[in-house]
Amino acid sequence: MVTHTSKPWLFFVLLLVLSYYRASFAIAADTLSAGQPLSMGETIISEGSNFELGFFRPGSSSEIYLGIWYRNYLGGVQEKVWVANRENPLSDASSSKLELSEDGNLVMLEGSSKIPFWSTNLKNPLSNSTEAVLLDDGNFVLRDSSNKNTIFWESFDHPTDTWLPGAKLGIDKITGKLNQLISWKNSEDPAPGMFSFRLARDGSEQFILEWNRSQMYASSGVWDDKNKSFSLAPDMLLNYITNPIFVTNEYESYFTYSIKNSSPKYRFVLNSSGLLQQLAWSEKSWDWTLFWSRPVNIYDVYGLCGAFGLNYENFSNPCVCLKGFKPFSIEETSLSDWSGGCVRKSPLQCMNNTYANGKKDWFKKIPILRFPVNSKAVSAMNCEVACMNDCSCTAYAYNSSGYCMIWKGVLLNLQQLSDGGKAGQHIYLRLAADEYQESGNKWKVWVILAVMVTATAIGLILFLSICFSRKRKLRHKHKGEETSRYDLLLFDFSTELHGINDGTNTKDNVNIRGKKDGELPVFSYDSVSAATNNFSTVNKLGQGGFGPVFKGKSFKGQEIAVKMLSKRSRQGLEEFRNETTLIAKLQHRNLVRLLGCCIEQDEKMLIYEYMPNKSLDFYLFDQIKKRVLDWETRIHIIEGIAQGLLYLHQYSRLRIIHRDLKPSNILLDTEMNPKISDFGMARIVGDNETQTNTNRIVGTYGYMSPEYAMDGLYSIKSDVFSFGVLLLEIVSGRKNTGFYNNESLNLLRYAWELWRDDQSLEMMEPTIGYPSSTSVLLRFINIGLLCVQESPTDRPTMLSVVSMINNEHSPLPTPKQPAFTRGRNDVMYTNSTINSVGNVTISIMEAR
Numbered sequence: 001m002v003t004h005t006s007k008p009w010l011f012f013v014l015l016l017v018l019s020y021y022r023a024s025f026a027i028a029a030d031t032l033s034a035g036q037p038l039s040m041g042e043t044i045i046s047e048g049s050n051f052e053l054g055f056f057r058p059g060s061s062s063e064i065y066l067g068i069w070y071r072n073y074l075g076g077v078q079e080k081v082w083v084a085n086r087e088n089p090l091s092d093a094s095s096s097k098l099e100l101s102e103d104g105n106l107v108m109l110e111g112s113s114k115i116p117f118w119s120t121n122l123k124n125p126l127s128n129s130t131e132a133v134l135l136d137d138g139n140f141v142l143r144d145s146s147n148k149n150t151i152f153w154e155s156f157d158h159p160t161d162t163w164l165p166g167a168k169l170g171i172d173k174i175t176g177k178l179n180q181l182i183s184w185k186n187s188e189d190p191a192p193g194m195f196s197f198r199l200a201r202d203g204s205e206q207f208i209l210e211w212n213r214s215q216m217y218a219s220s221g222v223w224d225d226k227n228k229s230f231s232l233a234p235d236m237l238l239n240y241i242t243n244p245i246f247v248t249n250e251y252e253s254y255f256t257y258s259i260k261n262s263s264p265k266y267r268f269v270l271n272s273s274g275l276l277q278q279l280a281w282s283e284k285s286w287d288w289t290l291f292w293s294r295p296v297n298i299y300d301v302y303g304l305c306g307a308f309g310l311n312y313e314n315f316s317n318p319c320v321c322l323k324g325f326k327p328f329s330i331e332e333t334s335l336s337d338w339s340g341g342c343v344r345k346s347p348l349q350c351m352n353n354t355y356a357n358g359k360k361d362w363f364k365k366i367p368i369l370r371f372p373v374n375s376k377a378v379s380a381m382n383c384e385v386a387c388m389n390d391c392s393c394t395a396y397a398y399n400s401s402g403y404c405m406i407w408k409g410v411l412l413n414l415q416q417l418s419d420g421g422k423a424g425q426h427i428y429l430r431l432a433a434d435e436y437q438e439s440g441n442k443w444k445v446w447v448i449l450a451v452m453v454t455a456t457a458i459g460l461i462l463f464l465s466i467c468f469s470r471k472r473k474l475r476h477k478h479k480g481e482e483t484s485r486y487d488l489l490l491f492d493f494s495t496e497l498h499g500i501n502d503g504t505n506t507k508d509n510v511n512i513r514g515k516k517d518g519e520l521p522v523f524s525y526d527s528v529s530a531a532t533n534n535f536s537t538v539n540k541l542g543q544g545g546f547g548p549v550f551k552g553k554s555f556k557g558q559e560i561a562v563k564m565l566s567k568r569s570r571q572g573l574e575e576f577r578n579e580t581t582l583i584a585k586l587q588h589r590n591l592v593r594l595l596g597c598c599i600e601q602d603e604k605m606l607i608y609e610y611m612p613n614k615s616l617d618f619y620l621f622d623q624i625k626k627r628v629l630d631w632e633t634r635i636h637i638i639e640g641i642a643q644g645l646l647y648l649h650q651y652s653r654l655r656i657i658h659r660d661l662k663p664s665n666i667l668l669d670t671e672m673n674p675k676i677s678d679f680g681m682a683r684i685v686g687d688n689e690t691q692t693n694t695n696r697i698v699g700t701y702g703y704m705s706p707e708y709a710m711d712g713l714y715s716i717k718s719d720v721f722s723f724g725v726l727l728l729e730i731v732s733g734r735k736n737t738g739f740y741n742n743e744s745l746n747l748l749r750y751a752w753e754l755w756r757d758d759q760s761l762e763m764m765e766p767t768i769g770y771p772s773s774t775s776v777l778l779r780f781i782n783i784g785l786l787c788v789q790e791s792p793t794d795r796p797t798m799l800s801v802v803s804m805i806n807n808e809h810s811p812l813p814t815p816k817q818p819a820f821t822r823g824r825n826d827v828m829y830t831n832s833t834i835n836s837v838g839n840v841t842i843s844i845m846e847a848r
Contacts, residue, residue, distance in 0.1 A: 029044070029045065029047065030045060030046050030047050030133055030134050030135075031044065031131050031132065031133050031134075032044055032099075032100065032131065032132040032133075033131050033145075034100045034129075034130070034131075035100075036099075037097040037098060037099035038053075038055075038098040039055075039096065039097050040054075040055045040064065040093040040094070040096050040097075041054075041055075042054060045071060045134070046071075046134045046135060046136040046138070047135075047136050048136040049071055050070070050071060050137075050138070051068055051069070051070060051071055051134055051135075051136070051137075051138045052068070052069055052070075052071040053066070053067070053068045053134045053140060054067075055067075055093075055096055055098075056069070056078060058080075058187070058188045058189065058190060059187060059188035060188060061189065062091065063089035063090070063091065063189075064089055064090040064091060064092075064093060064096055065083050065084070065085055065086065065089055065090075065190055066083070066084040067080045067081075067082055067084065068080070068081050068082040068134070068140060068155065069081060070265070079288075080160075080162075080190070081138050081164060082138070082140070082155050082158075082160050082162065083160045083190040084108065084118050084155075085108055085117050085118035086160060086184075086190040086191055086192065087191060087192065088117045088118060089117075090108070090110045090117055091110070092110050092111055095109075095110050095111045095112075096109075096110050097109055100130060100131075100132065101116075101119075103126060104122075104126030104127060104128065104130040104142075104152070105119050105120045105121065105122055105126065105142075106120040106132055106153070107119045107120075120142055120152075120153045122152055122153055126152055127144045127145075127146070127150075129144060129145045129146050130142055130144060130145065130152065131143060131144075131145040137164065137165065137166045138155075138164045139154050139155055139156045139164075139166065139167070140154065140155040141153065141155070142154070156168065157179060158179075159179060159180070159181055160182065160184075160190065161181055161182060161184055161193075161269055161271070162267050162268065162269050162270075163181055163197075163267065163269075164266075164267055165242075165257055165258050165259045165266055166256065166257075166258060167179075167256065168254040168256045169181070169197075169198065169199060169207070169254060169255050169256070170199050170247075170252060170253050170254025170255060171198075171199055171201065171252065171253055171254070172251070172252050173250065173251055173252055173253065174252075178199070178201075179198075180196050180197060180198035180199075181197040181198070181270040181276075182195070182196045182270070183195040183196070183270045183271060183272050183274065184271075184272045185272060185337055185339060186337035187272060189337070193272050193337075193339060194211055194274070194303060194339045195209065195210070195211060195270055195272075195273075195301070196209070196210045196213055196270070197209050197210075197268075197270045197276050198210070199253060199254070203253070204222055205222050205223040205248070205253070206219055206220050206221055206222045206223065206230065206232075207219070207220040207230070207255070208220070209270075209274065209276060209294065209295075209301075211274065211301070211303040212303065215303065216302075217274070217295070217300060217302035218276075218294050218295045218300065219232055220232055220236060220294075221233060223255075225246060228244050233292075233294060235292055235769035235770040236278070236292060236294075236769075241259065241260060241266075241280075241291075242257045242258065242259055242260065242266075243257060243260060244256075244257045245257065245258075265280065265281030266280045266281070267279055273301060273304065274298075274301035274302070274303075274304060275293055275294070275295070275298060275301065276293065276294050277290055277292070277293045278290070278291040278292035278293070278769075279291065289766045290766050290767045291766045291769060291770075292766075292768075292769035292770075293627070293767065293768075296627055296630065296768065297627065297628070298318060299311055299415055302413055303412050303413055304318065304319065304338065304413075305319035305320075305338045305342075305414070306319075306328070306338040306339055306340055306341025306342065306412075307340075307341030307342060307343075307411065307412060308321060308322050308325045308341055308342040308343070308344075308411055308414075309321060309322075309338050309341050309342050309414065310322050310366075310368075310414045310415070310416055311414060311416070312415070312416045319338045322342065322366065322414070322429060323364055323366075323429070323431065323435065324344060324345055324346065324364075324431040324432065324435040325342035325343060325344055325345060326342060326343060326344075326345050327340070327342055328342060328343050341410070344432065345432075345434075345435065346431075346434040346435055347432060348361055348391065348432050349361055349432055349433055350388070350391040359432075359433035359434075360433055361388065361431065361432060361433060362430075362431055362433060362435075363384060363387070363388075363395075363396070363428040363429060363430055363431070364428065364429045364431055365427075365428055366414075366416070366426065366428070367416060367425075367426050368415060368416050368426065369415040369416060369425075370413070370414075370415055370425075371397060371399075371405070371425065372407055372411045372413055372414060372427075374407060374408075374409070374412070375397075375405040375406070376405065376406055376408065377399075377403055377404070377405055378404050378405070378406055380404045383396045383398060383404035383405075383406070383428075384396060384428065386404060386406065387406050387428075387430065388430075390406070390408070392408045392409065393406050393407065393408055393430065394407050394408065394409065394410070394411060394429070394430050395407045395411055395427050395428060395429045395430060396427075396428050397425065397426065397427040411427075411429075414427075485522050485523060485527075485598075485600070486522065486523045486524065486527070486596070487523070487524060487527040488523040488524070488528050488530075488531045488552070488554060488560075488596075488607070489527050489530055489531055489554050489555050490527075490554070490555060491521065491523070491554060491596075492556055492558075493554075493558050493560075493595055494558070520580060520594065520595075520597055521595070521596035521597075522596065522597055522598065522599065523596050523597070523607060524598070524600065525598055525603055528552065528598050528605060528607070531552035531553060531554060531560070531562070532550040532552040532562055535548075535550050535564070539551045539552065541561060541614070542614075542615075546563055546564075546565055546678065547563065547564045547565050548563075548564050549561055549562065549563045549564070550564070551610060552607075559610035559612075560595060560607050560608065560609065560610050561607070561608040561609070561611065562598075562605055562606070562607055562608075563605060563607075563608065564603065564604075564605045565603070565604040565605065576604045576606075576680070580594070580597050585652075585653055585654065586647075586648070586652055586656075588643075588647045588652070589640075589643075589673065589675075590640045590641065590643050590647070590673070590674060590675055590676060591644050591647070591648075591675055591676050591677075592608055592609065592611070592667055592675040592676065592677040593608065593609040593675075594607070594608055595608060595609060608677070611667035611668060611669055611675065612669070612670050613667075613668035613669065613670065613672060614667070614668065615664045615666060615668065616637065616663040616664070616666040616667075616668060616674065616730075617662075617663035617664045617666075619668075620729065620730065621663075621733070621734075621735055626765065626767055626768070627767055627768055629730075629765075629768070630768050631768060631771040631777070632771075633672050634730050634731070634765075635776070636672065636673075636674075637666070637672065637674045637730060638730055638780065638805070639805055640674040640675075641661075641666060641674050641676065641723065641726065642723065642802050642805060643802065644674070644675070645658070645676070645719055645720075645723055645798045646799060646801075648676075648719075649716045649719065649797070649798050649799075650799060654684045655684065655685050655716070656679075656682050656683070656684055656685075657682060657683050657685060657716055657718060657719055658679065658681070658682050658719050658722070659681040659699055659708075659718065659719070660678060660680075660681040660682075660699050660700060660703070660722075661676070661703060661719055661722035662700050662702075662722070662726065663726065663729065665677050665678040666726075681699060683714070685715070685716075702735070702736040702737040702746070703721075703725050703726070703736070704718070704721075704722070705717065705718040705721035705722070705792070705819070706721075706790060706819040707792060715792060716798070717792035717793075717795045718792075719798070720787050720795045720796065720797065720801070721787060721788055721795065723787055723798070723801070724783075724784045724785070724786070724787025724788035724795075724818075725747070725748065725784075725787075727780060727783065727784040727787065728748070728751050728763075728781065728784040728785075729747065731763065731764060731765065731777060731781060731784065732747060732751070732763045732764065732765055733766075733767065734747055734763075735747065748788050748818045748819070749818075750763065751763055751781065751784065751785060751818075752815075752817060752818055755781065755782075755785055755815070760778055760781045761774060761777075761778070763781070764777055776808065779804075779808065779812065780805075782812045782815065783801060783804050783805065783812065785815035785818060786801075786804075786812070786813060786815045787801065788818040788819065789815060789816045789817075789818055789819070790816070790818060790819035791816075794816055
């Protein structure tokens, strides 16, 4: 017989369970009645258990608030939808309570004080039988218990940062009161933040997003009652999900909406970064799905970084302080709250045109994308002098017409791009003299700079002398010598490469270059190393199966990408020769351009044109960066990839099968044009050759066709299969192999199941909303499923695919069930031969 004392751990487990449930004890099902106050640790729950109301502490804060949050299906995370006392928090958990006062109002009290921290504050006499009820739509109402249709007050009339179905956002034309959303200050402070979302007061029937209740930075456009949509945000309230309603009369104007399946798990939220987001709860992923967001780009949020804060291209932390400034509050920046902006580290030393201690303020040049809005144009021969003579002037600049502009007071809405401002302008920021001398006295700085400039000039002269000396030696080599190596730093790709490729070389040019018509330039190892700063990690762009890729630059400022064959790479000379031979003969706007190569000191490198927007996977699978790819851009990328493959399969001088088509091998230029890259795995096939066999299976798992992965059989239909996977990934924003905890196993099965059930719209990328016409995207899903059919003979050719894309109104075939591959390894790369023992084939899985 086992006694209770023999298992003391049981007792502690029971205590933990009881303490857990104690935190969510409800004093009544959904109602707060007179004489029954609500205290800390007690809650009331709506009738259908959708919402819960009670006191809470946000994050690590010690402040106490009364709020409403979702219940049950959020894994314990309290997603707040309403906060009562956001401007006046409580601090004493033991004495905080919510109750009905003698006059029928709801009041929030603390300790023995009779002065409420928050109240419904209704002046008209109320019924003695009032009750407060939390409804199943998230509305907290004060009503007459004897006549439940008599509502005295409701939380839907006082929204915080969340717009729930059934709530109204609008304006009372009699009192002028606005029902608007106001963001939290940060994730742990429900106090009103800097951003608001409201109906325009001018009667234009549109919503606007504002900074500091004054500066509009986004608009929904006007309401079109016929189409039930907004002109600038047609996907904001989708008709197949919501029932949007706009009401206007002599007393009020407001918008409201309901959900067609009556689900409360749907909301609009104005977050503390100024983004309005439309979210829906997904039972499959057990998480909120982002359907729509405005602005699309966080950098379009006005005043995001506060006073003297600089907004730049960093998705994890988009704000920094300008030089000479520091965050107003260190704690604020850790919570992404930049409402306080930045303050000077050292005060300006100007006073009535004299300078303290003989020191003088100075101006720092800062590249920016756009000017702050509060500028003043002045007539001045010298803008710097004009600003220096006015102590209230904090910055100056010259506009595109050359006129002087100065700024007084704080600078707001500064934005800088990662390209150092090449696409933008420059502003000159006023700083204290101490900021100029942080690292020592001024004369020391000038001495150091002079020494560095002199040393650099001498080094450059020596380097150029060596380069010219080597070129002179190369000219005197005997004619039987086959090649010479170019200096990458001195090479002009815009002229010399054209001369090599267009067949205009003279006999002298051939002797100088040591190249034959149509051949690629071969660059020296030393010049490639110098162009990439000795293959510095700062210049490293990424790592592929071939090896690392570095960014380089010539003396003329021409940027290139250097792909180096790693000594540990499974890809060797065969892939290197393959890529140089194939891509040198290919010319198409959707194929990456090979500029040259380097074979020296046991090193093998390929020199490509530089793609500033990196690869497709850099954006496609990142929760933040994917917003850059709107639907127009995604369709443009799909069309470009299709055109590039069509050229490889049909119109190039050689019929080429790529064999490794995937997002990381699609590079994007400055205009987001896609370019197919990495031809190390590619193979040439004859014009009449439909299928080829290999005993060396290479490629990336998830993109390989089943006949190639299992039997080593590849054809142009293998590339079509890879294109289909890629197309579905672009439309959905999800990896084919990213379904580890999903019954569908992979994207192909998931897409097929939705297509079969006529629910394909569910797989579309939710973060950028729906396009104005969903039929185009449904057509792309149809094409993608046609491309991934199990039998190669069922798959269309790329010529047919391009025709399907271009002819939007032509009917499409019905796809057959695609090939479902199983497994969790991302990359497949076998030994140089398929190892066979009897009839058993062993494929060795290795990382690339």
